[in-house]
Amino acid sequence: MEVGLLSTVRSVSLRDAITPFVAGLRRYARALVMEPDACIAEDLVQQTVARALKDERLRRGGNVRLILYSTLTSLNRSRVRGASPARPPSSAAPFVAHSPETVSLSRIERSLLALPSDLREVVLLAALERMTYEEMADVIEVPTATMLARLSRARDELRVHFNGTIAQLSAARRPSQPRASGHLRLVK
């Protein structure tokens, strides 16, 4: 009886401890997932919270925010691995019907889409979630030096996509087609 009461109290306070971070977590999930369907990011957030509520580290007073982000990051990695086993994460589903927002997708979003998800993670944790490098290393579960190297790679790769859109476009142009003198036809 006493034990049951105690665990309920703990769960309630855990929920209160998690609540302040959910909005940020959702923002991170959406940016990380970049799928046409917002449901996928939402599922990740829900799953993360459900897991955190049972997380032993939290019950022992671990850092709520870092555990949440770390859980979501690793859940997303499994998702990416499972979704496209044969391909790198950046070349996700080739044929999807695109949504209204696709059309107005900003240049930075298009550039982020081009990054593999392990690079996207660190860029987003730094820029969007404004984590310190120690926190980020914790979240992605690598030493700080490794994390920083990854951040450099991510930001430099993002530079290429973000700055180099025009150069890349002209470079990627297909070879010109043989010319033919044209005329007009009517097709019924």
Added chain:
Amino acid sequence: MNGLARKPIGEADLHAFADGFATAERRAEIIAFLESEPEVARRVADWCTQNEAIRRALGKAMAEPFPAALAATPSRVTCDAQEPLKAVVHASRHAPASDRIERTRQRRSAGLTSVVGAAILFGLATGWIGAHALAPWGAPPPRTMLRSGALDPVGTFAVRAIEAHETFASDPLYPVEISAQDKPRLGQWLAARLGADVIVPDLGRAGYSLLGGRLIATNLGPAVLLLFENGGGERLGLTFARTAPPDDRLLRYQGTATIGTVVWSDANHLFALSGPPDGARLAALARRVFPPPEQD
């Protein structure tokens, strides 16, 4: 500040500078270093720009404080919420991404039968229909769909076609560069730029007459945009570029809330017919542009 005694500036310093973590003193040293290293300065400036752009584009935190499904009592959360979540994860691990998208779409929108009818009329492979055609056709594209995965060339082309339609078809005065009155010149010029014959379809029986055409830039090189208008002032845009056919030469629909486009290909061209966001109607019109490809 003694230049000789300075600790060398490392990558960590550069990131800390871009992210605003450097102490005031270190910051001054980093700035001095960057002034002497224009290449590095450009790199770090780009990082700062990235940060800004990311925060602007994605920085809006979502308002709901706690996932609704989990805002129950804690004991229920850990039991009840697990099962559906497991199901979702299970599905997303083992189903191709397209299936997953289709499933979540179907969750939202019912009544797609007419859509399937239209697609089958078009003689298209069922795999494609299952994966991509269902939701958008006939139903307005759901607003909650956020963004695509990586855009493939055909998807990008469709986006270009929609953007061009949005830009030019809305212009009441000068939607085209060369008007239909000057058909021979229109054909010769566009054909010369495209490097192939330009085919101008007749949509007269559908009530649309040719306004004229222009050249637009796409991810697949220059493309022709032909604009048509009906008696009610509604405009259709036919965009096509010369390109090798994509892997799947089937009809696809993409759209915004106001403009839709159907994309298909023949052996040498990729076509996009843009107009009102009604996939079934655009598909029917597309059949007038070219007879459907014989599939199997």
